[in-house]
Amino acid sequence: MKGGTIGASTTAIEAKNLVKTYPGNVKALDGLSFSVPAGTIFGLLGPNGAGKSTTVKILTTLSRPDSGEASVAGFNVLRSPDRVRRMIGVVAQKSGVDWELTGRENLTLQGQVYGMSGATLKNRVTELLAQFGLADAADRVTSTYSGGMKRRLDIAMGLVHRPRVLFLDEPTTGLDPEVRAALWTEIERLAREEGLTILLTTHYLEEADALCERVAIVDRGRVVVEGAPEELKAQLRGDAIQVELAAPEMNGRVHDALNRLELLREVTVDGRHLRARADSGARAVPAVLAALEEAGVQVAAVTVARPSLDDVYFRYAGRAFAEADKEAK
Amino acid sequence: MLAIQHSWYMTMRHLRALARQPWYIAFSLLQPIIYLLLFGQLFKRVVELPGFSTTSYIAFLTPGIVIMSALFGGGWSGMSIIVDLDRGVLDRFLVTPVNRGALITGRILQLAVVTIVQAAIIFGLGLILGARFSGGVLGAVILVLLAILLAAPFGALSSAMALMARKEESVIGAVNFLLLPLSFLSTVFMDQSLMPGWIRTVARLNPANWAVQAGREALSANPDWAFILVRGGLLLALTIVCGWLATRAFRSYQASI
Ligand SMILES: Nc1ncnc2c1ncn2[C@@H]1O[C@H](COP(=O)(O)OP(=O)(O)O)[C@@H](O)[C@H]1O
Ligand SMILES: [Mg+2]
Numbered sequence: 001m002k003g004g005t006i007g008a009s010t011t012a013i014e015a016k017n018l019v020k021t022y023p024g025n026v027k028a029l030d031g032l033s034f035s036v037p038a039g040t041i042f043g044l045l046g047p048n049g050a051g052k053s054t055t056v057k058i059l060t061t062l063s064r065p066d067s068g069e070a071s072v073a074g075f076n077v078l079r080s081p082d083r084v085r086r087m088i089g090v091v092a093q094k095s096g097v098d099w100e101l102t103g104r105e106n107l108t109l110q111g112q113v114y115g116m117s118g119a120t121l122k123n124r125v126t127e128l129l130a131q132f133g134l135a136d137a138a139d140r141v142t143s144t145y146s147g148g149m150k151r152r153l154d155i156a157m158g159l160v161h162r163p164r165v166l167f168l169d170e171p172t173t174g175l176d177p178e179v180r181a182a183l184w185t186e187i188e189r190l191a192r193e194e195g196l197t198i199l200l201t202t203h204y205l206e207e208a209d210a211l212c213e214r215v216a217i218v219d220r221g222r223v224v225v226e227g228a229p230e231e232l233k234a235q236l237r238g239d240a241i242q243v244e245l246a247a248p249e250m251n252g253r254v255h256d257a258l259n260r261l262e263l264l265r266e267v268t269v270d271g272r273h274l275r276a277r278a279d280s281g282a283r284a285v286p287a288v289l290a291a292l293e294e295a296g297v298q299v300a301a302v303t304v305a306r307p308s309l310d311d312v313y314f315r316y317a318g319r320a321f322a323e324a325d326k327e328a329k
Numbered sequence: 330m331l332a333i334q335h336s337w338y339m340t341m342r343h344l345r346a347l348a349r350q351p352w353y354i355a356f357s358l359l360q361p362i363i364y365l366l367l368f369g370q371l372f373k374r375v376v377e378l379p380g381f382s383t384t385s386y387i388a389f390l391t392p393g394i395v396i397m398s399a400l401f402g403g404g405w406s407g408m409s410i411i412v413d414l415d416r417g418v419l420d421r422f423l424v425t426p427v428n429r430g431a432l433i434t435g436r437i438l439q440l441a442v443v444t445i446v447q448a449a450i451i452f453g454l455g456l457i458l459g460a461r462f463s464g465g466v467l468g469a470v471i472l473v474l475l476a477i478l479l480a481a482p483f484g485a486l487s488s489a490m491a492l493m494a495r496k497e498e499s500v501i502g503a504v505n506f507l508l509l510p511l512s513f514l515s516t517v518f519m520d521q522s523l524m525p526g527w528i529r530t531v532a533r534l535n536p537a538n539w540a541v542q543a544g545r546e547a548l549s550a551n552p553d554w555a556f557i558l559v560r561g562g563l564l565l566a567l568t569i570v571c572g573w574l575a576t577r578a579f580r581s582y583q584a585s586i
Pocket of ligand 1: 022023026028046049054055586
């Protein structure tokens with residue numbers, strides 16, 4: 001069975017104008033819309049409190065919007081929640097592991113609830129335990145599992161019935177860097193080899209950048225921009241060049257020297273730090289160094305940074321990502 | 330059909346958890362056993378009061394404590410919903426096609442098992458303390474059934490309350506507020522004929538009292554079966570109503586998140 005067909009292309013998830021208000025007049029979603037093509041890894045990227053989990057709860061039929069529409073795998077989440085539930089796997093932000101059961105029992109029960117049984121279920125459970133590195137701990141009660149193990153079991157539970165669409169709400173938050181990297185590999189494999197559509201939320205910019213084919217940047221309950229990470233970054237005006245000077249520069253010599261270069265824009269000098277933008281950092285750097293040498297200025301270090309999703313967020317949300325993230329806490 | 334199958338899966342889930350912490354049953358027996366020993370001694374001679382219907386207080390008290398412990402078991406069972414909520418287990422199930430009723434039935438069936446074990450232990454202790462019953466094994470079995478039929482609606486009600494309040498403190502408050510009055514405004518400790526009129530009236534509407542009176546009747550020499558059946562039937566009806574209410578409470582929970 002294919003995902004729902006909307007127009008000519010196959011769309012796995014469609015959210016239209018979702019609005020959700022919590023008591024105390026908290027507007028968690030304020031007209032949020034996006035769509036996810038089938039078979040891709042799609043990222044909802046946003047700072048804490050942006051409305052990512054609320055969106056996931058609505059799309060997975062746990063919660064209902066005040067207004068707006070959504071469909072998943074071709075079924076309307078409000079009118080056919082039961083059909084949607086059969087098509088999706090859900091890994092919530094908060095672990096859903098039953099602490100009093102073993103890993104194997106958790107997975108088996110999860111499969112039973114979807115109507116699996118017998119050897120099919122038994123083999124599927126064994127396969128997932130091996131795939132997620134839980135084979136040795138399979139028959140231990142999960143209250144003895146580490147955070148990373150619980151997270152892997154959560155994901156295995158979301159996959160037991162072979163869903164068409166997988167929701168991962170901040171799957172790597174709070175995990176060690178190595179565990180996180182291993183999980184990224186696994187998520188990529190799932191999308192590539194099993195043809196799953198994955199909706200992943202994250203507040204790690206580098207995670208969205210590394211994993212997602214497309215992202216929607218969410219801020220204050222709305223999608224501020226949507227597109228492929230490369231495309232979004234390319235829309236920004238060029239690379240950032242940073243030069244660290246050997247000594248603080250006071251008399252405007254540096255500024256004058258660089259302003260003459262046509263390659264550069266937005267030149268600012270602040271003590272020993274010099275910043276500028278250029279369409280191509282690689283081509284601008286030799287010219288910058290030559291100009292500084294001519295002006296007799298000593299350089300300590302030079303860095304060129306491609307525009308990051310951080311810059312994209314700043315551009316569209318009008319504030320720095322780290323600030324927004326802290327503000328919410 | 331699906332409901333029955335899912336209920337079975339959920340019952341197994343809860344029974345597994347119970348088997349891994351059997352001390353839970355021992356802990357829950359503490360209060361009933363203290364009551365049985367303490368009140369059994371303290372009120373030993375109330376049977377001498379004119380109008381008290383039996384001559385052995387321990388034989389009077391034992392079925393009362395069996396029912397009281399079932400009432401408490403049911404009342405507190407909503408706490409396990411709070412644990413499932415806090416651990417994200419409930420949210421995980423609610424986005425699967427699991428039958429909502431099964432999420433309640435599974436708990437109730439586990440509660441039934443707990444009630445049987447508790448009732449057997451309390452009843453055995455009563456026998457050790459000298460209680461004797463003319464009703465025999467059949468009477469004892471009916472008493473246990475009545476205990477289950479009392480634990481079930483209160484278990485469902487407690488679960489419904491937990492789903493609506495979603496906070497441990499609220500459930501503890503409500504349960505404490507309900508359970509002691511229900512125990513004392515009944516014939517658990519005192520014969521009906523010696524109660525003040527208003528308590529007798531309240532007791533008539535108290536499901537815990539239906540279970541106690543029917544249980545004592547079943548243990549008597551010549552049980553009035555109609556009396557027992559009516560009360561058993563009322564408790565069954567109450568179970569169905571409360572079970573329905575608890576299943577509906579999932580909607581109220583989902584509307585709040
Ligand atoms: N159950 C709830 N009750 C009240 N407010 C909530 C609830 N869930 C989320 N919120 C609020 O809604 C906003 C969005 O939350 P959420 O969707 O969890 O954000 P994110 O997942 O992006 O961090 C936040 O301000 C949060 O405090
Ligand atoms: Mg979240």
